Amino acid sequence: MTKSMVAAAAVVVGLFIPGGTAAQTALQPLTLESMSDNVSISTPLFSPDSRDLAITSDRSGRTRLWLIHADGSNARQLLRGDGIELGPAWSPDGSRLAFIRPGSDGSDIWLIGRDGGGLRRLTSDAESERTLSWSPDGARIAFLSDRAGHQDVWTVEVRTGELRQLTQETNPWDEFRWAPEWSPDGRWIAYVSSRSGQWTDDLWLVDVTSGASEKLTADVQVMSDPQWSPDGRHIAFNGVRYAEFWYGDQSDIYVVEMPQRSVRRVEMNTFVSDGNGGVSMQWGPQGERIFFRFEWEGDANLWSVPVEGGVATKLTYEVGSFGNFSISPDGRSIAYVRSKPVRGGEIHRVDLAGGEPRQLTDWYRNYADLKAPDRITFRSRDGHHILGYLYRPPEFDRTRRYPALVQVHGGGNNAYGNGFHALEHWLAARGYVVLAIEYRGSSGHGREFQDLAYGDWAAGQGWDAVAAAQFLDSLPYTTGRTGIYGGSYGGIMTLAALTRDASPFAAAAPLYGIYDWEAAYEDGDRLMRFWIIEGHRGFGPGEAPGLYQRTATLRQLDRIPVDLPFLIMHGERDRRAPYSQSVRLRDALQARGNPVRFHSYPEEGHGFRLRENRIHAYGELLDFFDHYLKSELAMRRP
Numbered sequence: 001m002t003k004s005m006v007a008a009a010a011v012v013v014g015l016f017i018p019g020g021t022a023a024q025t026a027l028q029p030l031t032l033e034s035m036s037d038n039v040s041i042s043t044p045l046f047s048p049d050s051r052d053l054a055i056t057s058d059r060s061g062r063t064r065l066w067l068i069h070a071d072g073s074n075a076r077q078l079l080r081g082d083g084i085e086l087g088p089a090w091s092p093d094g095s096r097l098a099f100i101r102p103g104s105d106g107s108d109i110w111l112i113g114r115d116g117g118g119l120r121r122l123t124s125d126a127e128s129e130r131t132l133s134w135s136p137d138g139a140r141i142a143f144l145s146d147r148a149g150h151q152d153v154w155t156v157e158v159r160t161g162e163l164r165q166l167t168q169e170t171n172p173w174d175e176f177r178w179a180p181e182w183s184p185d186g187r188w189i190a191y192v193s194s195r196s197g198q199w200t201d202d203l204w205l206v207d208v209t210s211g212a213s214e215k216l217t218a219d220v221q222v223m224s225d226p227q228w229s230p231d232g233r234h235i236a237f238n239g240v241r242y243a244e245f246w247y248g249d250q251s252d253i254y255v256v257e258m259p260q261r262s263v264r265r266v267e268m269n270t271f272v273s274d275g276n277g278g279v280s281m282q283w284g285p286q287g288e289r290i291f292f293r294f295e296w297e298g299d300a301n302l303w304s305v306p307v308e309g310g311v312a313t314k315l316t317y318e319v320g321s322f323g324n325f326s327i328s329p330d331g332r333s334i335a336y337v338r339s340k341p342v343r344g345g346e347i348h349r350v351d352l353a354g355g356e357p358r359q360l361t362d363w364y365r366n367y368a369d370l371k372a373p374d375r376i377t378f379r380s381r382d383g384h385h386i387l388g389y390l391y392r393p394p395e396f397d398r399t400r401r402y403p404a405l406v407q408v409h410g411g412g413n414n415a416y417g418n419g420f421h422a423l424e425h426w427l428a429a430r431g432y433v434v435l436a437i438e439y440r441g442s443s444g445h446g447r448e449f450q451d452l453a454y455g456d457w458a459a460g461q462g463w464d465a466v467a468a469a470q471f472l473d474s475l476p477y478t479t480g481r482t483g484i485y486g487g488s489y490g491g492i493m494t495l496a497a498l499t500r501d502a503s504p505f506a507a508a509a510p511l512y513g514i515y516d517w518e519a520a521y522e523d524g525d526r527l528m529r530f531w532i533i534e535g536h537r538g539f540g541p542g543e544a545p546g547l548y549q550r551t552a553t554l555r556q557l558d559r560i561p562v563d564l565p566f567l568i569m570h571g572e573r574d575r576r577a578p579y580s581q582s583v584r585l586r587d588a589l590q591a592r593g594n595p596v597r598f599h600s601y602p603e604e605g606h607g608f609r610l611r612e613n614r615i616h617a618y619g620e621l622l623d624f625f626d627h628y629l630k631s632e633l634a635m636r637r638p
Helices: 034-035 421-427 447-451 460-474 487-498 517-523 526-535 546-552 553-559 580-593 611-630
Strands: 052-057 064-069 074-078 087-090 097-105 106-113 130-135 140-145 150-159 161-167 188-193 202-207 213-215 221-224 234-241 252-257 262-265 289-298 299-306 321-327 333-340 344-351 374-379 385-391 402-408 433-437 478-487 507-511 565-571 595-602
Touching: 034 421, 034 611, 052 087, 087 130, 097 130, 097 421, 106 402, 202 221, 213 321, 289 321, 289 507, 299 321, 374 460, 385 421, 385 565, 402 460, 402 487, 402 611, 421 611, 460 478, 460 487, 478 487, 478 611, 487 507, 507 611, 517 526, 517 546, 517 580, 553 580, 565 611, 580 595, 595 611
Parallel strands: 402 433, 402 478, 478 507, 507 565, 565 595
Antiparallel strands: 052 064, 064 074, 087 097, 097 106, 130 140, 140 150, 150 161, 188 202, 202 213, 221 234, 234 252, 252 262, 289 299, 321 333, 333 344, 374 385, 385 433
C-alpha cells in the first residue's frame, strides 16, 4: 500500500512549550471573536508508562496532536503543517500514536512516533474511519466505518495496511456513538449494535479470528462504550432496561460476567452521567472498582463503586463540569478537562488515593470582568422549585433596571451545568440579566424529576420557562421586557413556553429546534427518531395522534400574539433537528403576521460549529434582542 506511505522526513517535529502552567497574558475582553478563538483541549490520555498525556488542542490555531508530561510540564506539539489531528490512541507499548486526519473526501488513520518521527499513513481512501482501538499485541487497530453502508467494526493491519470487515449491518450509517473495545487477550471485540431491532442498542461480541458474533444482552439499552476489566473477567457498561425511560445522564451500571455471559446490574446509591453516550466509565487498575462521572445539581464529579456493587463514593468535590477521563496505567491518578463558571477547560489531575485535584495547564485565555452566576430557585406553576443560574452585568447596579432573558438549554434530559457558558456571560456583559434554567426533565436532580416531563415534552414542560420569565419580571432591577432563547431542545422549549403562555415574553429566538415531531421524524437521524419515540411513551408517529398533537407546538401558534417577534436560525445540513422544521415555523409565523428574522447556514449541521457562523449568529441574536428589548420600539405589549 505504497500510496499510503508518507516520508517521515517531510515532518518537522517540534513546537515545544516548556512548563505546563506558565503565567497567562493579560486578561482579554469577552467578544464574539475572542469567544470563538479561545483554546479547547480534548480528553487527556495517559501513555502506557503513565509518563505522558496525549491530547488534541487548537492552541496553535488548528486542532493538533500534543503531548504533555503527566506533571503538566514539557507540552509539545508533535507535528507542524496545516493538517488537523483527531482521536489519538496509544499503541500498547507506548512507542507511537494512531490518530485520524480528516480530508476533503473522508478521513484516514495515521501513525506517529512518540518522539514525533515516523509519520505514516495507514489508510488512504475516500472513506471515513473513527474511534480507534489498538489490539493488545499492537498488530491491528479496530475502528468503525460506514464504508459498507452501515457503521461496522473493521480492523487494519499495522504492518501492511490490510483492511478486514469484522461485523455486518451493525448500526445505521448515521449512528455515530460507540467504539470497539478489545478484550485483554485479544480474542474478542465488544461492540454495541442495533441489528436485533430498530430501536435496540445491545452489547455484542465478535470473535476476531472467525468473525462470528454473539449477543450478550437482551433487555438493557446500552448507553455508552463497553469497558473490559483488566483481567478480562467482566465487561462494564451503563444503560437502562428497555422497559424503563431512557434516563439521560442518570443511567445504571451493568456488568457482564465472563465467560459465563451473565448480566447483572451493579446496585449502588447513585447513577452514571454519560453525556448522551460520550462519556465512558473506566476500570480501576486492579479491576476491583469502576470509576464513573456523575453530575448532580450542575456539578460533575468522579465517583467509584466496587464491581460487586454497594456504596459508591466520590473522589472529587469540585465545582464545574468535565467529560471523559483517563486513569493512569500505574493506578496512581486520573486526568480530565474541567471547566468552571468563569473559566474554560483545563487539564486537571487527581490522585486515586485522594487529595486535592491539581490544574496542569493554563492555556485557556482568561476574560476580564467575569462573575460567576448565582444559583437560585424559582417556583413553577405546580409548586415545584426549579434551579436557575442568574447572570448579571459585570457592573451590576441594583438601582438600575435591565432587560432580561430566559435561556433554555439543549439536550432535553441533559443539564445546563455549572461549567463555563461564554454566550450567557457575553449577553450579561451587554446589559442583560440572564436566567439559564434546569427545567423539569433535566438531569442532576433525580429520576423522579426527569419523570415529570415524561410524555409531556414540548408541552406542559414549557411552564417552567414561563415561570422563569415571571420570576425575572418580579425582580426590582428588571424592566419587564423579557426574551427567551435556546438551541436544539432549547429551541423546542422556547416554542413550548410561548404556546403555554406568551404574555411574559417580548421577543423569542428558537434556534435549530423541532416544532412538529411527527413531521420531523422522516428527515431526522437515527438518534433523533429514537428520542422522539422515547419522549412519546414508546409510540411512533401515527400511533398516538392525540399525544403528537399535544407536543406539536407548530400546530398551536394561535396561542401566540401576532405582534411577538421571532429570530430563527438553523443549519441546512442538520439531521438531528431537521432544517425543514425552522422553514415551516418561519412560513407559518409570517403567514400569521408575526415579525420574523430568519437566517440559514448552508454548511452547518446541528448547531453553529464554524467560527464565522458563530460570530454571525450570536451577533444577530444580540441585535435582535437589543432592537426589541432595549430600543424605543421595545415597549412591552399590553
